[in-house]
Amino acid sequence: MSKKYLLCFVVSLFATHLLFAGKIIVVEVSPAKINLKPGQKYSFVAHAFDAQGNEVFFKPEWQASGGKINQDGVFIAGGNSGIFEVIASHAETGAHGSASVMIDFRSTQFPKQQVVVTSKVKVQSLRLTPGSISVKPRQKVQFIVQAFDNRGKSIKPPKRLIWKVSSGSITPSGLYQAGGRAGVQNVQVRTYDGIYANAQVYVNTAPGRISRIEVSPSLVNLKPGDQYRFFATAYNNAGKIVALSPRWKATGGNIDSNGMFYAGSIPGTYIVEARNNRGTSGTATININRTYISDVEVLPKSAVLSPGQTQQFTLRAYGRDGKLVNVYPSWSATGGVIQPNGVYQAGNITGDYKLNATVENFSLNVQIKIRHQKRLVRIEIAPSYVKLSPGQTFQFNINGYDQYGKTVPLRKININSTGGRINSKGLYVAGQRSGNFSVEISTPQGLKSVTNIEIGGGSQNTVSANTTDNTATNNNNQKQNNMSGGVEGEFGEEADTADENPAIKWLTVSPQFAPTSVGKQVQFQAKGYDASGKEVDCDIKWRCTGGKISSDGIFIAGNKPGKYKVQARVGKVKMQANVVVKAAPKAPKKQHRLVVIPPKVVLKAGQRCTFNAQIRGDLKKAPKLQWSASGGKVNNNGDFVAGNEPGKYTITVEEKSLGIKTEVPVVIEKAPEPPKSVPGALHITRWYVKTSKSGLASIHIEGKMLLDDARMLKLLLHRRGDEELVYQLFIKKNQRFSIQGNYYVAGGTKLEIVLYDSDGKVLHRESK
16 A cells, blocks of 8 residues: 555656746757758757756757758758758747758768766866857857766766856856947856866857858869759858858859859869859869760651741760760751751741751761641631521531631531521521521631521522622631622623523632732632532633633632632622732842851860851852961861960851851960979879880879878879879878779870869879
């Protein structure tokens, strides 16, 4: 029985302790530091303590930079590299704690987080968090004390500590309030054994300007056309990370405001620079290596286009390993114009043409056909007028026409009728009410045609249709004139009606409107219908003005442009169509354009660049290009070598027989002075090179690195002024290295070892 009460008593004491726990003044986040990769998840834990050091249970509110964190403390790292902060806070008291998160693509890590343990081991060192902070006058800051033993392990700090500040005030729990005077203030915490730690508070003053900027990674190898993102981190005089909005600059390609670098097409070693407004900068080195192509293809492999239509062509190049490589092909084409990015625009003349893509020693042709594509430009419902009795049926003809006046199928059409009903095939059933009504057809593109219907009393077997003219409205609002008066006089009066067909009540002629050119042909067709709207075979007689027309309805335009008529007749039943004859189109003038790639370039003194010239337009013979340059030398193949004098110069390409010329601006920058080697940086113990008659060389180099800040070792082969990377490795102090292998000497003049520091700066060069 006593055991039961004793258990209840213990539980009651524990509950009372929690209920009357002190006010939260300290919040700790565990772990205090951690290294994560982009997208990686991690669960943080927060502990709260009162002024006596007792843990208080609470529900923290989480905040984070550099990623996302939920209210359970689960953090997801973002995609940007840098050092960020996770904060847990208590809403009622404002107490808060933080942890540092390094997000990086590299393997750099914080020191492993030590587990906080309760121990009676003597305190050997203290640490104040934050170590430095900027505040406004009278602003409050909560400092947190961390204690460590002689092994550097984190232990619980003593409950009794001595606080001292140079200005302002601080509570025994470490809650500091700044004074009203601007300046740098000191906060110190001390144990009774004399162990102490300091922190700096900057009141209305910055903790120091940016003293250095680091660009990471410091060295990267790319291929032409590759993309790579660089990151910049700024540090003040105290070595603390501070905010930075860098201005990026790069050679050998382009770089945007986010640090994304786009490699150019010329192999070589280049620099990326991040700079602030005060001129402090940091750099990284980029090696753009040459790509070797084994196969290429152009997509699409053929194209059928309308005049003026555009098509994107793409050249895919494959390396020796079968993987895609970035290249910059040269494009040329006939029948239209092609842009440097492979976008082809068809010209106005139909025919079969070719497109050519060239890269290095590969040249591919693609067939392009330019054809006029038929399109619906007019719809027609015929006849345009009919008179019916109530309940009578009538079959209307519904047709569509292209830009050449030829019939095309109607895929989607809307039919609206009044006074009766009509089906999708044009069969109309008159209602019982007399009056004037209509049927309208239309397309989603806005084409429209209307016919008028008169419903009146009378015999069910009678029908009256407009037999002297049948016209349809269309989207062009082209007015069709009835054949009467002067228009009839153009064809002359004919009294002979021997060819009459009593069954024919009305005719249709298609096309109703036909544009054409001088001397060109247009095929007209005519159909006859009886009173019920059924088609009847008949002998059509044709007449026309402004040209000639055969008995089969083939109209041949005359030599005079103008508006003319074509008439179909069966006895006294007639129908006409309109023809507009235009002058023959003039042959387009041949236009040629000379394009040079790259269109501009920035080079170092002595650097090489190959320019590619293309002539856009039809050519009857191979062009003869003449190259000239200032500021350097250029040959007939477009190979330019920059001179030694910095400045702005011009390369000129000319084709005199076509009368076209293009100039390319060239900026030549001063060649950087070769860096001085640091004495004693590298000790070479063996350098052996043996070359065979075939040009294959065997190499064996051994040595030891002696510097603290060295990071990378490269073996370079110099070929005709360019550097080609043979081998590279990461290295540190006292590390021994051995390089063995084979390489082709062809064109090589010197083999060199280069040692770089973590910023990509050259520390040592050695060649033999």
